[in-house]
Amino acid sequence: MPKPKPSRYRSDRAERQALSTYLKLTRASDRLWDRLALGLQREDLTPSQFGVLEALYHLGPMCQRDLGERILRSSGNMTMVVGNLERRGLVRRERAAGDGRLRQVHLTGTGERLIRRVFPLHAAAITGALAVLTSEEQRALATLCRKLGAA
Amino acid sequence: MPKPKPSRYRSDRAERQALSTYLKLTRASDRLWDRLALGLQREDLTPSQFGVLEALYHLGPMCQRDLGERILRSSGNMTMVVGNLERRGLVRRERAAGDGRLRQVHLTGTGERLIRRVFPLHAAAITGALAVLTSEEQRALATLCRKLGAA
DNA sequence: CCTGGATAGCTTAACGTTAAGCTATCTGGA
DNA sequence: TCCAGATAGCTTAACGTTAAGCTATCCAGG
Numbered sequence: 001m002p003k004p005k006p007s008r009y010r011s012d013r014a015e016r017q018a019l020s021t022y023l024k025l026t027r028a029s030d031r032l033w034d035r036l037a038l039g040l041q042r043e044d045l046t047p048s049q050f051g052v053l054e055a056l057y058h059l060g061p062m063c064q065r066d067l068g069e070r071i072l073r074s075s076g077n078m079t080m081v082v083g084n085l086e087r088r089g090l091v092r093r094e095r096a097a098g099d100g101r102l103r104q105v106h107l108t109g110t111g112e113r114l115i116r117r118v119f120p121l122h123a124a125a126i127t128g129a130l131a132v133l134t135s136e137e138q139r140a141l142a143t144l145c146r147k148l149g150a151a
Numbered sequence: 152m153p154k155p156k157p158s159r160y161r162s163d164r165a166e167r168q169a170l171s172t173y174l175k176l177t178r179a180s181d182r183l184w185d186r187l188a189l190g191l192q193r194e195d196l197t198p199s200q201f202g203v204l205e206a207l208y209h210l211g212p213m214c215q216r217d218l219g220e221r222i223l224r225s226s227g228n229m230t231m232v233v234g235n236l237e238r239r240g241l242v243r244r245e246r247a248a249g250d251g252r253l254r255q256v257h258l259t260g261t262g263e264r265l266i267r268r269v270f271p272l273h274a275a276a277i278t279g280a281l282a283v284l285t286s287e288e289q290r291a292l293a294t295l296c297r298k299l300g301a302a
Numbered sequence: 303c304c305t306g307g308a309t310a311g312c313t314t315a316a317c318g319t320t321a322a323g324c325t326a327t328c329t330g331g332a
Numbered sequence: 333t334c335c336a337g338a339t340a341g342c343t344t345a346a347c348g349t350t351a352a353g354c355t356a357t358c359c360a361g362g
Contacts, residue, residue: 017286018278021293022183028300029180030223032173048348065310072181074350079312084347101310101357127169132302135168137295142172144284144292149179151283199318216340225320230342235317252327252340 032129039125043118048073048081050122053090053115056107063102090114183280190276194269199224199232201273204241204266207258214253241265 033047040050051071056062059070068078082105085091090111096102107115130138184198191201202222207213210221219229233256236242241262247253258266281289 014282014286015274015278017289018281019274021281021284021289021296022277024293024296024300025180025183028296029176031300031302032176046348063310073348075311076313076351077349080348099310099358103311123166123170126173127166129302130169130172130299131165132298133172133295135165137298138168138172140291141295141299142175144288144295145172145175145179147283147288148281148292149175149182151182151280197318214340224318226341227321227343228319231318250328250340254341 032126035129036122036125039122040118043114043121045118046081048077049085050115050118052078052081052085052105053107053111054119056091056105057112057115057119061104061106063096063104065102067105085111183277186280187273187276190273191269194265194272196269197232199228200236201266201269203229203232203236203256204258204262205270207242207256208263208266208270212255212257214247214255216253218256236262 037047040047045053048071052067055067055070062070064078064082065075067082068075073081082091082093082103086093089108092106092108093103094106096104133141188198191198196204199222203218206218206221213221215229215233216226218233219226224232233242233244233254237244240259243257243259244254245257247255284292
């Protein structure tokens with residue numbers, strides 16, 4: 001019985017390693033996500049809602065299109081997410097002066113107070129979760145992820 | 152003006168690094184996810200549906216509770232996902248003999264042919280996406296993710 | 303001016319997802 | 333035997349999400 005071709009062998013081995021690496025990456029990412037989502041849930045915020053408030057807080061008022069691009073969500077989705085935030089009085093929509101199609105989204109006073117309180121908690125949660133890795137390990141992880149994400 | 156306390160300085164720096172690392176990790180993971188979901192979409196499968204078919208294919212028939220535990224989804228969700236697969240004739244539900252509460256989920260012939268065809272494509276997509284990293288880099292990434300996911 | 307293509311946001315349909323609560327079944331102890 | 337607690341699956345309500353298609357507005361070429 002002939003030995004399997006080296007190329008075939010290498011392929012199998014590469015595939016096994018890739019699947020195993022993929023599994024660990026998704027597990028780590030999912031756990032981190034769940035942990036952070038749980039923290040936001042305590043403030044009655046979904047991750048998308050937090051993303052919108054955070055963008056408005058750090059970048060200032062912007063239209064829904066830009067918000068959607070920023071948090072990588074569809075236009076229809078932004079209508080719902082911003083609508084839910086507006087219903088809670090955290091943001092307010094205004095017709096843009098120059099362009100009648102745009103709805104400029106602003107933080108309200110309540111919304112700004114909320115995100116100003118919650119953002120540091122969220123950042124601390126991220127820092128805490130990543131604290132199991134040393135600074136060098138985090139640097140290595142970031143480098144690998146950047147390389148992987150760029151592809 | 153006094154220098155900032157070392158402890159405070161270290162904390163800020165640690166936080167900045169953690170946020171940056173977190174961002175790169177989520178970006179890499181999200182891109183990978185999107186890419187794989189797109190591949191499954193070509194086969195008219197959602198990631199959850201694929202997860203169910205894959206579990207049944209590799210582990211054999213099992214009840215919905217075990218499926219939910221395997222793909223980390225709620226019990227109510229399994230009812231919908233398995234229901235959609237059943238509607239398409241890819242799986243079939245059977246009352247378990249011993250315990251009348253359990254619905255044993257089986258692959259149908261159609262379902263098995265589908266997953267037997269799609270699984271290698273999915274595995275190849277994962278392998279291809281991770282191929283931007285060398286074997287050593289993948290090993291390093293897996294180790295870091297395992298450490299992070301365990302926390 | 304005005305008309306057609308582009309753009310922003312909204313709506314709808316479909317599915318995913320969870321949490322909470324319901325029904326049916328099982329199981330162990332009185 | 334019988335009942336109370338546990339368990340599996342289902343249902344519902346609410347939100348997230350996308351794709352596709354709609355309306356209103358803008359803008360540029362004729």
